[in-house]
Amino acid sequence: MEIYSKYSEKYFILDFDHLFVSTTICDEAIIFGGKQSSSLVNETKKILLSEYSINLNENQNLSEYSGGQRVIISLIFYMLVFKVKMIKPPQLLLINIIESLSEENHKAILNTYEDNKIDISYHLLDSNNYLIKTPHV
């Protein structure tokens, strides 16, 4: 939680231990997408199926997906939140996110962001919780 108080004002934090605030993607979309929640869910499902072979069931408990799949779902979902809501993408701070992805899916995520013209730099923490990298996506 120390990390959150230190970095949450400047960064959008995606943490493997706290990926979603809701149980299902439907509820998550209502919180983050408001009136656009349906299109947010549909677009998320479309990308996940076509590019990651993940068949996202909108009413399935997100904890039932594998750790890596949960990470991919969150990365795509929040990317689309910025896009659908036309919010300038914030800087991302990824905690145990990249480490949860296979090399193939890591590359695929970078490509998906590029294809969607979402220009985001992401940051990682070292073992002492200092920011160490800012690769450009």
Added chain:
Amino acid sequence: MFEISVGNYSSNKTGIDYSIAQSIKPLSNHHIWFIEGENGVGKTSFIEDVLIEYFKENTFPYFLIGQDFYIQSIALKSSLAVISSSDCQYNDINLVMHVARGIKAGSIAILDEFDKRCTKENLIKLLQHENFSHAFIVSHNNAWLKASVTEYFKSASVLMIEKYSSIKNCTINETRIF
């Protein structure tokens, strides 16, 4: 010495069927397996529903550090708070090392992506704990680890989990690396 035979195994939780092509057994008194495969292929289910079920049924001691260690750590810290009068302010690795000191000698370590929660040095230190005999590791970044464990572990292999025919059918093939 344990041996998981060639055959078909199922995960009741995820419905994945695993076909094990070669029996899984240690080739020395300190053997390490690297479990590899794409995201969602069923690595964690294999650990929980095949490996651990086997160890439970055959009473082999094991020590699992799960992928959702955040939840596990809360339970461990709570237990320690009850049994210990000291103020327990453990970080992840110290907590695991502390618990490892109290487990049965000869336990099989199973670490599901724990490498992302500690330094490389501490992970090696943990794997070399005197109470561990063998180890199963899941990691997406284990090239360095494969090169670092040759002094302590006498033998090592990769267990590659791959889908075939459908999303719910997997094969597990073992390749010895040293």
